[in-house]
Structures are given as structure tokens and as C-alpha cells.
Amino acid sequence: MANSKILLLLCLFAFSFSRALAFEPSPIQDFCVADKTSSARVNGMVCKDPKLASENDFFFPGLHIPGNTSNTQGSKVTPVNVVQIPGLNTLGISLVRIDYAPWGMNPPHTHPRATEILTVLEGTLEVGFVTSNPDNILIRKILQKGDVFVFPVGLIHYQRNIGHVNAVAIAALSSQNPGAITIANAVFGSKPDIGVEVLTKAFQLDKGVVQFLQTKF
Known part of the structure; x- marks a missing residue:
């Protein structure tokens, strides 16, 4: 019985540990201001020296300005x-x-x-x-x-x-x-195009309709 309890606890620990690894860990420092000049490839952006951080690294002006909606x-x-x-x-x-x-x-x-x-x-x-x-x-x-x-x-x-x-x-x-993945753009406007035969079958459309949609996007 004791061995069974130990095995159960180990299984629960392993499950919890694997779940923890599946998510981005919490920051381990006050902040990590992105260094946009760095060419290093990481999952995110490289930190610049925190001593070089300024108030403008945490600031964005102008969200009160209406966006231009003159589009399709x-x-x-x-x-x-x-x-x-x-x-x-x-x-x-x-x-x-x-x-x-x-x-x-x-x-x-x-x-x-x-x-x-x-x-x-x-x-x-x-x-x-x-x-x-x-x-x-x-x-x-x-x-x-x-x-x-x-x-x-x-x-x-x-x-x-x-x-x-x-x-x-x-x-x-x-x-x-x-x-952001806009569905119509991604499906009908990919580069290069997804094959017409694939989209024709997937969307149950005529070939001409698919080709027309690809020209629109």
C-alpha cells in the first residue's frame, strides 16, 4: 500500500512538472526591455542592459487618435x-x-x-x-x-x-x-498560392471561384 501511495505521488509530481514546463516561466527580474538592435535569435527578444532603460521604453502615446477606417x-x-x-x-x-x-x-x-x-x-x-x-x-x-x-x-x-x-x-x-492570422488572407492570399485543387476540394467551390478569390487577396 505504501509503495502504491509513493507511486501515485510521483505520478502527480511528474504531471504537475510537465504542465509547468508547457508554459512560459514568470520573469525572474524586474523587466527585460527589448533590444531591437540585437540580431540574436531567441523565443522573444533579447534584453538590453537594464541600466540603459528609460521611461520611453515603457510608454506609448496617441492611443486616443482614431484609426483610419477607409479600407475594404x-x-x-x-x-x-x-x-x-x-x-x-x-x-x-x-x-x-x-x-x-x-x-x-x-x-x-x-x-x-x-x-x-x-x-x-x-x-x-x-x-x-x-x-x-x-x-x-x-x-x-x-x-x-x-x-x-x-x-x-x-x-x-x-x-x-x-x-x-x-x-x-x-x-x-x-x-x-x-x-494575428486573418483567415481569408491566409487561405486565399498565401505566398506561394495554396494549390487550386486543394482549396476547391476543401471549400467545395468551383475552380473558377477559387481562382477569383486568390486574385482578390
């Missing part, structure tokens, strides 16, 4: 991640401002490295995300000013302004560099 989607994402604030390096957080023209949309996309929590500052948004295979259930909600919604990491999601006035949202993301 009618939206503009203004990122504030480690590229804009070097002091975010290793801290595992970033944010974006999203502006939407009337009926503008932030099209279906994913963040491969981050969960997103979005707050509506102005306007009315339709938002939603789709669960993974095999169910692919759409979780959808209409948001008003002050409402908050969460998009789980890696899942396809979107936002759409369903009002006649401009809308604005702020979203926080659980990564210093969350990444």
Missing part, C-alpha cells in the same frame, strides 16, 4: 505590443485599439498565442467566436458601450459594427506578441 473592411487595428513598447518584453501582455466605421468589420481571424478580452468604448458590436472541431459552434453576442467579451486563445473570432455611427473598442491580449 471598414476597420483599423492599432497595436500596442512589444514592438511599440519594448518594456513589454517577457511580461506576457499587450493591447490594441480597434476602430470600426459604420458596418465595418474586423474580419474572422485568430491569435495563435493569446486570449483576448475586449471592451466596447463606443457603439454597438456584433462579436463571435467558433469552437474547435468537430462541433464548430458559433458563440455570438451583441455588445453595447461598456460591455466586455472574451475570445479564447487560438479560436477564430470577429467583430462587426452593426450601428450607423463609428464604434471603438480596446482589447487586452495575454501575450507580448499575440500574432
